[in-house]
Structures are given as structure tokens and as C-alpha cells.
Amino acid sequence: MNQKRLSFLTMILFMTLFLSSCGGNAAKEREELLHLTFDEGAGFTVKDVSGRLPDTELNYLFAHAAYMDSRDPEWRKDGVAGGSLLLDGTSTFVSYDKSDITLQGKALTVQVWIAPRMFEWDDPNGVKNGTDLPTGLVSQSNKAKKQGILLGYERFGRLTFQVGTGNEWLSIWADNGNLEKYAWNLVTATFDGEAGEMKLFLNGN
Numbered sequence: 001m002n003q004k005r006l007s008f009l010t011m012i013l014f015m016t017l018f019l020s021s022c023g024g025n026a027a028k029e030r031e032e033l034l035h036l037t038f039d040e041g042a043g044f045t046v047k048d049v050s051g052r053l054p055d056t057e058l059n060y061l062f063a064h065a066a067y068m069d070s071r072d073p074e075w076r077k078d079g080v081a082g083g084s085l086l087l088d089g090t091s092t093f094v095s096y097d098k099s100d101i102t103l104q105g106k107a108l109t110v111q112v113w114i115a116p117r118m119f120e121w122d123d124p125n126g127v128k129n130g131t132d133l134p135t136g137l138v139s140q141s142n143k144a145k146k147q148g149i150l151l152g153y154e155r156f157g158r159l160t161f162q163v164g165t166g167n168e169w170l171s172i173w174a175d176n177g178n179l180e181k182y183a184w185n186l187v188t189a190t191f192d193g194e195a196g197e198m199k200l201f202l203n204g205n
Contacts, residue, residue, distance in 0.1 A: 033101055036094065039082030041075050046085075046094055053100055061091035080113045080184055089135070103140055103149060106193045110151050110161075112137050115184045122155045127173065134160050137187065143169055151189050153179055161189040161200045170198060177202040 035050040044063050045055045057063075060073050074086035087093055114137060126132035134152035141148030146164040153159050157179030162171040179185045179202070188201040 031105075033103075034096070037079075037082055038075075038085035039079060040085075041077070041083050042072055044073065053096070056094065056096065059093050059095060084115075098140075101140070108149065108163075108191045109188065110138050110149070110190075111186070111188045112151065113184055113186055114179065116157060116179050116181050118181065119153070119155055119157050119179075124155060126154065132160075134162075149191070151187065157181070159187060159200055159202060161191075161198060163191050163198060165193070172198050172200055174200050174202060177205065 032050040032052065034048055034053065036046055037049055038046060040046060044058050044060055046058060047055050058073055062071050062073075065071075073092050076084045076086065078084065085092070120135065122133060122135075123129075123131060132154060134150065134154050136150050136152040138149070138151045141150040141162070141164060143150075143162075143164065145166075146169045147166055148164050150160070150162040152162075159174040159177060159179065160171060162169065164170075177200075179187075186201075186203050188199075188204075190197070190199045192198075
């Protein structure tokens with residue numbers, strides 16, 4: 001799984017991210033790829049608390065505004081543990097180059113805390129027709145090439161986890177497990193290539 005960028009594209013939410021990969025089943029082989037807490041509180045950079053990557057600059061529309069005073073992103077004091085950041089996937093989002101994060105190995109875990117305010121409209125028949133375009137919480141994917149991962153949701157907050165192995169594009173959807181607006185939701189997705197399993201959890205269920 002080797003795509004151009006790893007992006008955290010969200011629709012008006014607060015988020016904490018944990019991403020890890022595993023070369024095998026042994027816990028000692030687990031590698032923490034990225035851990036963002038979004039509790040910096042000010043400024044235009046975010047810190048990877050795993051210590052693996054240097055601080056990165058937010059993609060923030062108003063950081064260098066031409067016709068208005070520059071202003072900080074919407075940092076908040078309240079979060080799951082520490083602060084949080086308001087992201088909308090357009091004016092404020094985080095991305096890393098593939099040279100920084102390459103998704104590979106036999107297993108992967110992605111975990112996100114998210115408190116959405118709204119869900120945008122999409123095609124209600126998209127999943128059935130195979131034309132779904134989920135809003136990505138974490139995405140490093142190329143569906144046409146059947147590569148990468150996408151953890152996201154569709155209308156009304158229905159969750160999906162999608163993985164491309166290079167040979168096939170695999171998708172699972174959460175039934176009766178939609179994100180709750182104005183509340184913290186813990187979303188966890190796992191992929192185990194050896195076991196042939198993909199799992200998607202909402203608040204542990």
C-alpha cells in the first residue's frame with residue numbers, strides 16, 4: 001500500500017489519531033506509524049507524539065491570508081484527553097508525504113476519536129451501486145489501482161473501512177453503527193491479511 005499522501009480529511013470534527021502497522025502477529029513487531037493528539041492549543045503545526053516524524057505544518061487556508069489578518073486554526077481546550085482541533089477537510093487538514101508514511105505489512109490498525117457536527121449529503125444509493133464516495137477520516141488510497149486504505153463515513157455518519165491489497169478492493173460497512181453528532185466517538189479499524197479479517201468498531205462495539 002504505497003500512495004502519494006496520507007491525509008486526514010474530515011467534515012467539521014475534532015480528532016485524535018493513532019495509526020500502527022504490524023509485520024506479523026507478534027505484538028512486539030507492532031510499529032506505531034503516527035499518533036496525533038491535536039492538543040497543541042495554538043499555531044500552525046501538529047506534533048507526532050510517537051516521536052517518529054517531525055512536526056508538520058497544518059494545511060490551513062488562513063495561515064497566510066492575503067486580504068485579512070492571519071489567524072490561528074480553531075484549537076479547543078476540550079478533547080478526549082487534552083485539547084482538540086476543528087478540522088473540515090477543506091480549509092484545515094493534515095497530510096503527510098508517502099516518503100514519511102508508507103503503509104505496508106500484514107496487519108494495520110487505525111484509531112480515531114471524532115466529534116462530528118454535521119454530515120454532508122451524498123448519494124443514498126451509492127453503496128448499492130458501487131459509486132459510494134465516503135468522506136475520509138484517514139485516507140491513503142487509490143481505488144482504481146486497488147491500493148491503500150480509507151476509513152470514513154457516508155450520509156448520516158455510517159462508517160466504512162476500505163482496503164486495497166493491489167489485487168482487490170475490500171470494503172466493510174457498519175450496520176446500525178452511525179457516528180453520533182456533538183459527541184465523542186471512538187472509531188477503530190483493523191486489517192489482518194494473514195487471518196483474512198477486517199474489523200470496524202464504534203465505541204468498542
